[in-house]
Amino acid sequence: MENSRKTIKRGVVRLLGNERYQAVTIPMFAIFLSLLAGAVLILFQGKNPLIAYQNLLQGSGLLPKASYAGYKNILTDFASFMNAWTPMLFASLAVAVALRAGLFNIGVSGQMLTAGFIATLTIGYSSLSAPLAKPLVLAVGIFTGAMVGGLIGWLKYQFNINEVVSSIMINYIAQYVISFFINTYYVNPVSRQSNAVSKAARLSMMDTPVGNLKIDIPLCIILAILTAFLVKFLLDRTTFGYELKCVGTSRNAARYAGINVGKNIVMAMIFSGALAGLAGVTYYLGYFGSIQPKVLPSAGFDAIAVSLLANSNPIGIIFSSFLITVISKGSTYMNSASGLESEIASVITGVILLFAACGAFIQYKVKSFQDELKEEKRKASEKNQNPEERGNG
Amino acid sequence: MERIIIDGLSFSLPLFIMAIGGIYSEKSGITNLALEGLQGVGAFTGALAAVLAASAFSGSSQVPYYLAMVFAILGGTAYSLLHALLCIRFKANQTISGVVINILAMALTAFLTKFLNRTVFGAASDKFVLGVSAKLTIPGLSRIPVLGAVFKDIYPFELIIVAAAIIAWYVMSKTRYGMNLRACGDNPHAVDAAGVDVAKVRLIAVMVSGGLSGLAGISFAYSISANFSSSIYVGYGYLAIAALIFGNWTILPTLGSCLLFGFARSGGYYLVQKLKMPSSYSDLVMTLPYVVTLLLLIFFSKYNRAPRALGEIYDKGKR
CATH class of the missing domain: 1.10.3470 (ABC transporter involved in vitamin B12 uptake, BtuC)
Known part of the structure; x- marks a missing residue:
């Protein structure tokens, strides 16, 4: 349990931690979460989300359609x-x-x-x-x-x-x-x-x-x-x-x-x-x-x-x-x-909005994960350096 | 004259109860532009409950109607948790959160209405048909000249709203919780120092606003539109916010401004009918509440005193 939480923290920090790129990575993360939420909604209706998303690209002229x-x-x-x-x-x-x-x-x-x-x-x-x-x-x-x-x-x-x-x-x-x-x-x-x-x-x-x-x-x-x-x-x-x-x-x-x-x-x-x-x-x-x-x-x-x-x-x-x-x-x-309701598109947009509104919180959370990891690392290295001190104390 | 009062009241009272919800939230320090979305989601869950229950009861039964009220309140409360989560836990910008919640509510209810109609009821439709609720007239009182109209042809939800409003007023001004709530909006640090959990007080306040907005939403659905569809999102929530700003965040003056909106609207309709104008003129009448709001705000915004900590994220470490 403790270990898996640590892995998640480490993963999040590696993915979003670099402050120089946060302006790009955090919105990408928000979009990813929203598309994931949309995919669950589409799956729930018994349709393939990948095909649905492919249809979105086809409808916008970014991928070829089957017939014209x-x-x-x-x-x-x-x-x-x-x-x-x-x-x-x-x-x-x-x-x-x-x-x-x-x-x-x-x-x-x-x-x-x-x-x-x-x-x-x-x-x-x-x-x-x-x-x-x-x-x-x-x-x-x-x-x-x-x-x-x-x-x-x-x-x-x-x-x-x-x-x-x-x-x-x-x-x-x-x-x-x-x-x-x-x-x-x-x-x-x-x-x-x-x-x-x-x-x-x-x-x-x-x-x-x-x-x-x-x-x-x-x-x-x-x-x-x-x-x-x-x-x-x-x-x-x-x-x-x-x-x-x-x-x-x-x-x-x-x-x-x-x-x-x-x-x-x-x-x-x-x-x-x-x-x-x-x-x-x-x-x-x-x-x-x-x-x-x-x-x-x-x-x-x-x-x-x-x-x-x-x-x-x-x-x-x-x-x-x-x-x-x-x-x-x-x-x-x-x-x-x-055959999916076209309203699902506005739901996805709405969810993107929701996650985007939390951008500051995600940033804050990533920062605190970073600090916690640093703290743990420092503690671990201290432990390794002074084993006998610990034994005496 | 009678019609103006009857129609005006049936529009003002739902607006009023929604504004009270807004007052609860804003007095506790959480800006609540989400009223519009909350009333829409409330109306959606209420209408869904009514449509589902309608098949189980006979056509004239009143049970689905009251069931709709209960579920509208529950739905509005549940959806308001999202606003609370964003504003209190995630410390998002409260204005943005409110608007985001409204946009999501519109998208979600439009999608779910179509989806449920197709899968559960097997019909391609974007609305739940409710019909207009039954009306009741109080004998005796309704015979008073002019003012008797207040007791004539009332929708049952109007009585529920009046009862809820009185309770809400009592809790806000006479109980310990109400005092804590008002203090949270002015000086949350003092409340915290007194040992009260600011986040909890605000959470309850936002939930109250959700429940009351849900009640308002289903009332609109049962009177003005006679169904649930995306036509429920025509800015009633924002009108309620304007009403509470104009009412200076206090309950009784807010009732006054809601009545003004209601009578401006019903009076305008009456005029269109009386002068036998073509129906497209009703579009102009529809603008009346909005125009009145803007004018009132122009005259009264200067004297307004919003709760001091309104819209501020509560940060324990800040002095």
Whole structure:
């Protein structure tokens, strides 16, 4: 018993002990545990978890499927995956920026919806030509998102309203008000969604013939990856980023150092909202071409998992958003191929979140294991060095 | 007028009992954004119990209904242990833990509802149908003009909630445990020095919030939606949190804010019907409680005094 506990401790320390790599190893450990939990759930239903996970990869265009419809192959699946990945990446960066400033932006969904709706109304339904419309869509998205995010920051700064509560209220208000406008003025009677936006304003080139394939080309994925690096630069190499992180680490210390805390809270939320706005336009005018009334995009909530998993590091987010998108995007194919409920994907995401939230505890536990082992080693070596002293005493 | 009071009360009271749960947890120093998930899981276990029991009893029997209440409380309590584990034992960030618990609750109940419907009941459905609970009218009192509406067409769960609320108020303000709980939220070190286990007080407080939220969840499921489905997650938990912040973490003023939300909502619906507006306008009415919440928070957040140790991880070694 004592021995096996020691082996476990030693194993954990060897696996996760190196502090230089803990930023990577601990999230990997969390993902591993979650996939294991998911596998148990799948086994419980009498299905093979390995095949289910393989289906997830196949549905995302990372592994070839057994058969394809006309004009489709693994490349078209991967392009469609990237279309889904783009808004997820932006949304996760939005959550991360707010988290770095010590704010919890759970309103990313509402900001996405508002930005998507305003951009649809102003540019999506206009007759502007493509070279003009596409940049304008991005600009409107950034502006609208920043306004909504800034409002939440301002409410916190001016009236001391908890940003979680206010952003949830704004989420619901946006959801119902926009649903009202869509149902009253812009509804497509067949699809029960808003009318599709013009092709010129669309941020993905849908069904573009390339060779003998029809690919949905995502135009913004490069922009999204570049944005991740830009956010990294802003946070780590500029005064703005430094002040923001100071406010996030300790509000009192920041105030003592002469940093304007209120201004930084509002600025962080404007920045976060702008990123959420980009997520919104790439979601509603890129991945989809219309808005479903009364539904908040789940990407805004999954983004919290992504951001926590990467410990709010913009570069880490590129990888963790990739993973979470594989799980959510691949679940549709898993549902049709193995007959498993596609909801199991969101359960796995939820469990990943749960373990990611315990990251600090895992780190602490590993450290204490390390110390205990060191202590035991020291005791053992003392014992070996002074056997006669022990006999005398 | 009568309808506004009847519908308003049937919405405010579940909200109120959930807010009391939130007060318990937050007064003990644990931020509880998990109310939303707790009420959803409570509604899920309650609805499951009711659907399973429905086949064993005759159609008009009230047993499944009360069984649902019991299991909703048990389910909410059990699920709240997860929040307690993360916040107390694992020392996770309490805000993040709460939101994580909500997201997991949504995913888990949606998955289990579909899964159980397929395997146990052999139907492809994402909801458990419950129907609207029976109503009762108190004779005599209900004849009082205007105010009589309070005693008319009440759902049985409203009576349970009122009883639970009175007990909760008594425990919070008149017992030793209640005193320890309030002290835990303001100065946990003093409580520890007095020889009381802070972790235990907080654990019980979080479990109470889970049980009361579960009761609220099944009440919503039996009145507003008449079934259990993911439509239960429309932010009632967050409304309850706004209500308790507006009520300054005390029980009676919180009742006032819950009533305000309830009447804003039922009054709005009444208006839509009265003015014969198209049904899409009900979407606008749905925003009323949220708009009212935001406005109230703008006016009252400044005067609020949250429990001093709220959201802080209790660390024995810290001074």
